[in-house]
Amino acid sequence: MERDDSPGRLLHEVRWEAISSVPSELSSSTSDANSLFILFADSALGGDSYLEYLLSKQPNLKHARIVRDDERVSASSQGVHIAINPIGVENYRGALRNILAHFDSRTAETADKGKEAPKEELSTIEQVGLVRTPKLRIVFAWPLDATGDMDAATFLSCGTLLQLTQALIAEGLTANADLVVLTRGAVTVTSGKGNPTTDDWLSQSLAPCAQATVHGFAAVASSELPDLKITVIDLDPANAVTIDPSIVAPLLFAEGLQEDRLAVRGSGVFAPRVVKLGHPREQADAEKEKTPEGEKGSEKEEQGVARAVVITGGFGGIGMELCRWLGDREKDLRVYLVGRHPPQEPLTWLASVFEKDVGEEFKVEEGGYRHQSNLYYFLGADISNSKDVEKLFESITEG
Secondary structure (H helix, E strand, O other): OOOOOHHHHEEEEEEEEEEEOOOOOOOOOOOOOOOOEEEEEEEOOOHHHHHHHHHHOOOOEEEEEEEOOOOOOOOOOOEEEEEEOOOHHHHHHHHHHHHHHHHHHOOOOHHHHOOOOHHHHHHHHHOOOOOOEEEEEEEHHHHHHHHOHHHHHHHHHHHHHHHHHHHHHHHOOHEEEEEEEEEEEEOOOOOOOOOOOOHHHHHHHHEEEEEEHHHHHHHHHHHHOOOOOEEEEEEOOOOOOOOOHHHHHHHHOOOOOOOEEEEEEEEEEEEEEEEOOOOOOHHHHHHHHHHHHHHHEEEHHHHHHOEEEEEEEEOHHHHHHHHHHHHHOOOEEEEEEOOOOOOOOOOHHHHHHOOOOOOOEEEEEEOOEEEEOOOEEEEOOOOHHHHHHHHHHHHHHHH
Protein backbone atom coordinates (compact mmCIF):
# COMPACT_ATOMS: atom_id res chain seq x y z
CA MET A 1 0.00 0.00 0.00
CA GLU A 2 1.46 3.35 -1.03
CA ARG A 3 2.00 6.01 1.60
CA ASP A 4 -0.20 9.07 1.16
CA ASP A 5 2.02 12.16 1.45
CA SER A 6 -0.52 14.56 -0.04
CA PRO A 7 -0.90 17.85 1.85
CA GLY A 8 -4.45 17.10 2.94
CA ARG A 9 -3.87 13.62 4.29
CA LEU A 10 -4.00 14.71 7.94
CA LEU A 11 -6.13 17.81 8.21
CA HIS A 12 -9.88 17.64 7.75
CA GLU A 13 -12.79 19.95 8.42
CA VAL A 14 -16.52 19.58 8.93
CA ARG A 15 -18.41 21.34 6.16
CA TRP A 16 -22.19 21.70 6.12
CA GLU A 17 -23.54 20.94 2.68
CA ALA A 18 -27.05 21.26 1.28
CA ILE A 19 -28.92 17.98 0.87
CA SER A 20 -31.92 17.25 -1.31
CA SER A 21 -32.93 13.82 -0.03
CA VAL A 22 -35.55 15.18 2.36
CA PRO A 23 -39.30 15.53 1.82
CA SER A 24 -40.62 19.04 1.29
CA GLU A 25 -44.15 18.28 2.48
CA LEU A 26 -45.84 16.22 5.16
CA SER A 27 -48.44 13.94 3.62
CA SER A 28 -51.32 12.19 5.33
CA SER A 29 -49.79 8.80 4.50
CA THR A 30 -46.43 9.46 6.17
CA SER A 31 -47.15 7.87 9.57
CA ASP A 32 -48.49 4.38 10.15
CA ALA A 33 -51.35 3.33 12.42
CA ASN A 34 -49.00 1.91 15.04
CA SER A 35 -46.96 5.06 15.63
CA LEU A 36 -47.37 7.50 18.50
CA PHE A 37 -46.12 11.08 18.30
CA ILE A 38 -44.85 12.64 21.57
CA LEU A 39 -43.96 16.33 21.64
CA PHE A 40 -41.98 17.93 24.47
CA ALA A 41 -42.76 21.62 23.88
CA ASP A 42 -44.33 24.43 25.86
CA SER A 43 -46.84 26.89 24.44
CA ALA A 44 -44.17 29.60 24.28
CA LEU A 45 -42.41 27.56 21.60
CA GLY A 46 -45.44 27.36 19.38
CA GLY A 47 -46.28 23.87 20.57
CA ASP A 48 -50.03 24.40 20.12
CA SER A 49 -49.70 25.68 16.57
CA TYR A 50 -47.22 22.91 15.81
CA LEU A 51 -49.69 20.22 16.84
CA GLU A 52 -52.46 21.96 14.92
CA TYR A 53 -50.33 21.84 11.79
CA LEU A 54 -49.53 18.14 12.24
CA LEU A 55 -53.18 17.25 12.83
CA SER A 56 -54.25 19.25 9.79
CA LYS A 57 -51.94 17.04 7.71
CA GLN A 58 -52.56 13.81 9.63
CA PRO A 59 -56.00 13.95 11.29
CA ASN A 60 -55.68 10.44 12.72
CA LEU A 61 -52.26 11.01 14.28
CA LYS A 62 -52.11 9.62 17.80
CA HIS A 63 -50.21 12.16 19.84
CA ALA A 64 -49.17 13.31 23.29
CA ARG A 65 -47.88 16.65 24.48
CA ILE A 66 -45.64 17.05 27.56
CA VAL A 67 -45.12 20.47 29.10
CA ARG A 68 -43.14 21.66 32.11
CA ASP A 69 -44.79 22.50 35.45
CA ASP A 70 -48.14 23.41 34.01
CA GLU A 71 -51.47 22.44 35.58
CA ARG A 72 -53.17 21.97 32.22
CA VAL A 73 -53.63 18.21 31.88
CA SER A 74 -56.23 16.88 29.49
CA ALA A 75 -56.87 13.77 27.46
CA SER A 76 -59.00 12.57 24.57
CA SER A 77 -59.37 9.38 22.57
CA GLN A 78 -56.71 10.67 20.19
CA GLY A 79 -54.37 12.85 22.26
CA VAL A 80 -53.14 13.40 25.79
CA HIS A 81 -51.50 16.42 27.43
CA ILE A 82 -49.36 15.91 30.53
CA ALA A 83 -47.44 18.33 32.75
CA ILE A 84 -44.37 17.11 34.62
CA ASN A 85 -41.62 18.42 36.85
CA PRO A 86 -38.52 18.28 34.60
CA ILE A 87 -36.29 17.29 37.54
CA GLY A 88 -36.30 13.55 38.19
CA VAL A 89 -36.11 10.50 35.90
CA GLU A 90 -39.19 9.00 37.58
CA ASN A 91 -41.28 11.91 36.32
CA TYR A 92 -40.39 11.07 32.73
CA ARG A 93 -40.99 7.37 33.32
CA GLY A 94 -44.40 8.14 34.78
CA ALA A 95 -45.32 10.33 31.82
CA LEU A 96 -44.33 7.63 29.33
CA ARG A 97 -46.34 5.01 31.24
CA ASN A 98 -49.40 7.25 31.40
CA ILE A 99 -49.23 7.99 27.69
CA LEU A 100 -48.90 4.32 26.73
CA ALA A 101 -51.67 3.36 29.14
CA HIS A 102 -53.96 6.00 27.66
CA PHE A 103 -53.61 4.51 24.17
CA ASP A 104 -53.68 0.89 25.28
CA SER A 105 -56.94 -0.28 26.85
CA ARG A 106 -55.48 -3.57 28.08
CA THR A 107 -55.75 -3.49 31.85
CA ALA A 108 -53.01 -4.59 34.23
CA GLU A 109 -55.41 -7.25 35.49
CA THR A 110 -55.77 -8.83 32.07
CA ALA A 111 -52.04 -8.67 31.44
CA ASP A 112 -51.21 -10.24 34.81
CA LYS A 113 -53.61 -13.15 34.22
CA GLY A 114 -52.20 -13.72 30.74
CA LYS A 115 -55.70 -13.72 29.26
CA GLU A 116 -56.75 -12.37 25.93
CA ALA A 117 -58.63 -9.08 25.99
CA PRO A 118 -62.42 -9.45 25.85
CA LYS A 119 -64.15 -8.61 22.60
CA GLU A 120 -65.46 -5.28 23.86
CA GLU A 121 -61.95 -4.27 24.91
CA LEU A 122 -60.45 -5.55 21.67
CA SER A 123 -62.65 -3.20 19.64
CA THR A 124 -61.26 -0.26 21.63
CA ILE A 125 -57.70 -1.46 21.03
CA GLU A 126 -58.38 -1.75 17.31
CA GLN A 127 -59.86 1.72 17.35
CA VAL A 128 -56.63 3.29 18.61
CA GLY A 129 -54.47 0.82 16.70
CA LEU A 130 -52.25 -0.25 19.61
CA VAL A 131 -52.32 -4.01 19.94
CA ARG A 132 -48.58 -3.93 20.69
CA THR A 133 -46.00 -1.40 21.91
CA PRO A 134 -46.22 1.48 19.46
CA LYS A 135 -43.41 3.07 17.53
CA LEU A 136 -42.63 6.25 19.43
CA ARG A 137 -41.72 9.36 17.46
CA ILE A 138 -40.46 11.74 20.11
CA VAL A 139 -39.68 15.38 19.36
CA PHE A 140 -37.79 17.06 22.19
CA ALA A 141 -38.04 20.86 21.84
CA TRP A 142 -37.30 21.95 25.40
CA PRO A 143 -33.73 23.09 24.51
CA LEU A 144 -35.32 25.91 22.50
CA ASP A 145 -36.58 27.35 25.78
CA ALA A 146 -33.08 27.60 27.30
CA THR A 147 -32.61 31.04 28.84
CA GLY A 148 -31.10 32.57 31.96
CA ASP A 149 -27.73 31.63 33.36
CA MET A 150 -25.51 29.00 31.80
CA ASP A 151 -26.20 26.29 34.39
CA ALA A 152 -29.99 26.58 34.07
CA ALA A 153 -29.83 26.74 30.27
CA THR A 154 -27.54 23.69 30.11
CA PHE A 155 -29.84 21.70 32.39
CA LEU A 156 -32.90 22.52 30.30
CA SER A 157 -31.03 21.70 27.09
CA CYS A 158 -29.06 18.60 28.02
CA GLY A 159 -29.95 17.63 31.60
CA THR A 160 -33.60 17.04 30.73
CA LEU A 161 -32.61 15.13 27.58
CA LEU A 162 -30.37 12.88 29.68
CA GLN A 163 -33.27 12.11 32.02
CA LEU A 164 -35.63 11.33 29.14
CA THR A 165 -33.03 8.97 27.67
CA GLN A 166 -32.60 7.27 31.04
CA ALA A 167 -36.38 6.88 31.26
CA LEU A 168 -36.53 5.26 27.82
CA ILE A 169 -33.80 2.84 28.89
CA ALA A 170 -35.52 2.02 32.19
CA GLU A 171 -38.85 1.40 30.45
CA GLY A 172 -37.25 -0.76 27.75
CA LEU A 173 -38.41 1.56 24.97
CA THR A 174 -35.14 2.41 23.19
CA ALA A 175 -35.74 -0.06 20.37
CA ASN A 176 -39.22 1.37 19.82
CA ALA A 177 -38.28 5.05 19.78
CA ASP A 178 -37.02 7.59 17.27
CA LEU A 179 -35.84 10.64 19.19
CA VAL A 180 -35.53 14.01 17.43
CA VAL A 181 -33.99 16.88 19.41
CA LEU A 182 -34.38 20.50 18.32
CA THR A 183 -31.79 23.23 18.93
CA ARG A 184 -31.41 26.70 17.45
CA GLY A 185 -28.15 28.27 16.30
CA ALA A 186 -26.07 25.70 18.19
CA VAL A 187 -23.91 24.90 15.15
CA THR A 188 -22.22 27.17 12.65
CA VAL A 189 -23.17 26.36 9.10
CA THR A 190 -19.90 27.32 7.44
CA SER A 191 -19.81 30.16 4.99
CA GLY A 192 -18.44 29.54 1.55
CA LYS A 193 -19.58 28.38 -1.82
CA GLY A 194 -23.18 27.19 -1.60
CA ASN A 195 -23.38 27.54 2.18
CA PRO A 196 -25.23 30.38 3.96
CA THR A 197 -23.85 32.07 7.05
CA THR A 198 -25.63 32.18 10.38
CA ASP A 199 -26.50 35.35 12.24
CA ASP A 200 -24.28 36.34 15.14
CA TRP A 201 -26.59 34.42 17.47
CA LEU A 202 -23.90 33.80 20.07
CA SER A 203 -23.46 37.51 20.78
CA GLN A 204 -27.14 37.78 21.67
CA SER A 205 -27.55 34.84 24.03
CA LEU A 206 -25.79 32.04 25.89
CA ALA A 207 -28.48 29.64 24.72
CA PRO A 208 -26.51 28.28 21.72
CA CYS A 209 -23.60 27.38 24.02
CA ALA A 210 -25.95 25.46 26.29
CA GLN A 211 -27.70 23.82 23.36
CA ALA A 212 -24.38 22.79 21.82
CA THR A 213 -24.06 20.23 24.64
CA VAL A 214 -27.03 18.43 23.09
CA HIS A 215 -25.03 17.64 19.96
CA GLY A 216 -22.22 16.12 22.02
CA PHE A 217 -24.63 14.13 24.16
CA ALA A 218 -26.47 12.80 21.10
CA ALA A 219 -23.21 11.60 19.54
CA VAL A 220 -22.21 9.71 22.70
CA ALA A 221 -25.70 8.30 23.32
CA SER A 222 -25.95 7.05 19.73
CA SER A 223 -22.71 5.10 20.10
CA GLU A 224 -23.72 3.61 23.46
CA LEU A 225 -27.37 2.95 22.52
CA PRO A 226 -27.29 1.74 18.91
CA ASP A 227 -30.95 0.68 19.03
CA LEU A 228 -32.09 4.23 19.86
CA LYS A 229 -32.17 6.48 16.81
CA ILE A 230 -31.28 10.06 17.80
CA THR A 231 -31.42 12.92 15.31
CA VAL A 232 -30.52 16.52 16.18
CA ILE A 233 -32.01 19.27 14.02
CA ASP A 234 -30.59 22.76 14.45
CA LEU A 235 -33.12 25.44 13.52
CA ASP A 236 -32.38 28.75 11.85
CA PRO A 237 -31.37 31.41 14.43
CA ALA A 238 -32.89 34.01 12.14
CA ASN A 239 -36.32 32.73 13.21
CA ALA A 240 -36.12 32.77 17.00
CA VAL A 241 -39.83 33.02 17.80
CA THR A 242 -41.52 29.72 16.98
CA ILE A 243 -40.94 26.40 15.29
CA ASP A 244 -41.78 26.55 11.58
CA PRO A 245 -43.79 23.34 11.25
CA SER A 246 -43.93 23.43 7.45
CA ILE A 247 -40.11 23.03 7.30
CA VAL A 248 -39.42 20.84 10.33
CA ALA A 249 -42.42 18.47 10.29
CA PRO A 250 -41.44 16.65 7.07
CA LEU A 251 -38.01 15.94 8.57
CA LEU A 252 -39.57 14.30 11.62
CA PHE A 253 -41.41 11.72 9.55
CA ALA A 254 -38.87 11.22 6.78
CA GLU A 255 -38.50 7.50 6.13
CA GLY A 256 -35.04 6.13 5.39
CA LEU A 257 -33.24 9.38 6.21
CA GLN A 258 -29.75 8.35 7.30
CA GLU A 259 -28.62 11.72 8.66
CA ASP A 260 -28.27 12.08 12.43
CA ARG A 261 -27.49 15.82 12.35
CA LEU A 262 -29.28 18.42 10.26
CA ALA A 263 -29.34 22.21 10.13
CA VAL A 264 -32.21 24.24 8.73
CA ARG A 265 -31.16 27.59 7.28
CA GLY A 266 -33.79 29.54 5.40
CA SER A 267 -35.64 27.04 3.24
CA GLY A 268 -32.58 24.79 2.88
CA VAL A 269 -31.52 21.73 4.85
CA PHE A 270 -27.84 21.03 5.47
CA ALA A 271 -25.88 18.04 6.80
CA PRO A 272 -22.27 17.84 8.01
CA ARG A 273 -19.63 16.27 5.82
CA VAL A 274 -16.00 15.57 6.76
CA VAL A 275 -13.74 16.69 3.93
CA LYS A 276 -10.01 16.99 3.50
CA LEU A 277 -8.66 20.41 4.29
CA GLY A 278 -6.73 21.75 1.30
CA HIS A 279 -3.13 22.84 1.68
CA PRO A 280 -3.08 26.52 2.82
CA ARG A 281 -0.55 27.59 0.20
CA GLU A 282 -2.42 25.78 -2.58
CA GLN A 283 -5.63 27.53 -1.51
CA ALA A 284 -3.89 30.89 -1.47
CA ASP A 285 -2.47 30.29 -4.96
CA ALA A 286 -5.94 29.31 -6.20
CA GLU A 287 -7.41 32.53 -4.81
CA LYS A 288 -4.66 34.58 -6.46
CA GLU A 289 -5.50 33.04 -9.82
CA LYS A 290 -9.14 34.13 -9.40
CA THR A 291 -8.17 37.71 -8.50
CA PRO A 292 -7.99 40.16 -11.42
CA GLU A 293 -4.45 41.30 -12.15
CA GLY A 294 -5.22 44.90 -11.27
CA GLU A 295 -6.48 43.97 -7.80
CA LYS A 296 -3.43 41.97 -6.72
CA GLY A 297 -1.39 43.44 -3.91
CA SER A 298 2.30 43.91 -4.27
CA GLU A 299 4.69 41.14 -3.23
CA LYS A 300 6.02 43.42 -0.53
CA GLU A 301 2.52 43.91 0.93
CA GLU A 302 1.88 40.16 0.93
CA GLN A 303 5.14 39.46 2.74
CA GLY A 304 4.22 42.03 5.38
CA VAL A 305 1.13 40.11 6.48
CA ALA A 306 1.81 38.22 9.73
CA ARG A 307 0.47 34.68 9.70
CA ALA A 308 -0.18 32.82 12.94
CA VAL A 309 -1.42 29.35 13.80
CA VAL A 310 -2.69 28.33 17.26
CA ILE A 311 -2.62 24.61 18.09
CA THR A 312 -4.49 23.66 21.25
CA GLY A 313 -3.45 20.37 22.78
CA GLY A 314 -0.19 21.20 21.07
CA PHE A 315 2.04 18.97 23.19
CA GLY A 316 0.24 15.69 22.51
CA GLY A 317 0.66 13.32 19.60
CA ILE A 318 -1.76 15.11 17.26
CA GLY A 319 -0.26 18.48 18.17
CA MET A 320 3.23 17.24 17.37
CA GLU A 321 2.07 15.86 14.02
CA LEU A 322 0.39 19.16 13.11
CA CYS A 323 3.49 21.08 14.16
CA ARG A 324 5.68 18.89 11.93
CA TRP A 325 3.21 19.09 9.04
CA LEU A 326 3.17 22.91 9.13
CA GLY A 327 6.93 23.18 9.59
CA ASP A 328 7.65 21.00 6.57
CA ARG A 329 5.28 22.86 4.27
CA GLU A 330 4.89 26.46 5.43
CA LYS A 331 7.24 29.43 5.80
CA ASP A 332 7.25 32.61 7.88
CA LEU A 333 4.69 31.33 10.39
CA ARG A 334 4.22 32.06 14.06
CA VAL A 335 3.07 28.79 15.59
CA TYR A 336 1.59 28.99 19.10
CA LEU A 337 1.58 25.60 20.82
CA VAL A 338 -0.88 25.59 23.72
CA GLY A 339 -1.37 23.02 26.45
CA ARG A 340 -1.66 22.57 30.19
CA HIS A 341 1.88 21.28 30.59
CA PRO A 342 4.47 22.82 28.24
CA PRO A 343 7.73 20.87 27.95
CA GLN A 344 10.48 21.91 30.36
CA GLU A 345 13.04 21.89 27.53
CA PRO A 346 11.29 23.41 24.50
CA LEU A 347 14.30 23.22 22.17
CA THR A 348 14.77 19.51 22.86
CA TRP A 349 11.04 18.91 22.35
CA LEU A 350 11.02 20.86 19.08
CA ALA A 351 14.07 19.01 17.80
CA SER A 352 12.39 15.67 18.54
CA VAL A 353 9.30 16.76 16.56
CA PHE A 354 11.43 17.33 13.46
CA GLU A 355 13.61 14.30 14.26
CA LYS A 356 16.80 16.35 14.38
CA ASP A 357 19.51 17.10 16.92
CA VAL A 358 19.50 20.34 18.85
CA GLY A 359 22.00 22.56 17.05
CA GLU A 360 22.23 25.65 14.94
CA GLU A 361 18.91 24.86 13.23
CA PHE A 362 17.04 25.67 16.46
CA LYS A 363 17.52 29.09 18.06
CA VAL A 364 15.96 31.15 20.83
CA GLU A 365 14.55 34.29 19.22
CA GLU A 366 11.87 36.94 19.99
CA GLY A 367 10.67 35.07 23.05
CA GLY A 368 10.14 31.94 20.99
CA TYR A 369 12.13 29.25 19.22
CA ARG A 370 13.08 29.47 15.57
CA HIS A 371 13.37 26.53 13.24
CA GLN A 372 14.19 27.56 9.68
CA SER A 373 11.82 30.48 8.89
CA ASN A 374 9.13 29.65 11.45
CA LEU A 375 8.86 30.80 15.07
CA TYR A 376 7.37 28.51 17.70
CA TYR A 377 5.93 29.71 21.01
CA PHE A 378 5.12 27.45 23.97
CA LEU A 379 2.17 28.65 26.06
CA GLY A 380 0.68 27.04 29.15
CA ALA A 381 -3.12 27.38 29.35
CA ASP A 382 -6.25 25.42 30.21
CA ILE A 383 -8.70 26.28 27.42
CA SER A 384 -11.63 25.15 29.58
CA ASN A 385 -10.81 28.11 31.87
CA SER A 386 -12.12 31.41 30.48
CA LYS A 387 -9.46 33.47 32.29
CA ASP A 388 -6.70 31.33 30.81
CA VAL A 389 -8.20 31.82 27.34
CA GLU A 390 -8.29 35.60 27.79
CA LYS A 391 -4.63 35.64 28.88
CA LEU A 392 -3.75 33.33 26.01
CA PHE A 393 -5.13 35.63 23.35
CA GLU A 394 -3.61 38.66 25.04
CA SER A 395 -0.22 36.95 24.73
CA ILE A 396 -0.82 36.10 21.09
CA THR A 397 -2.06 39.53 20.05
CA GLU A 398 0.73 41.30 21.92
CA GLY A 399 3.26 39.02 20.24
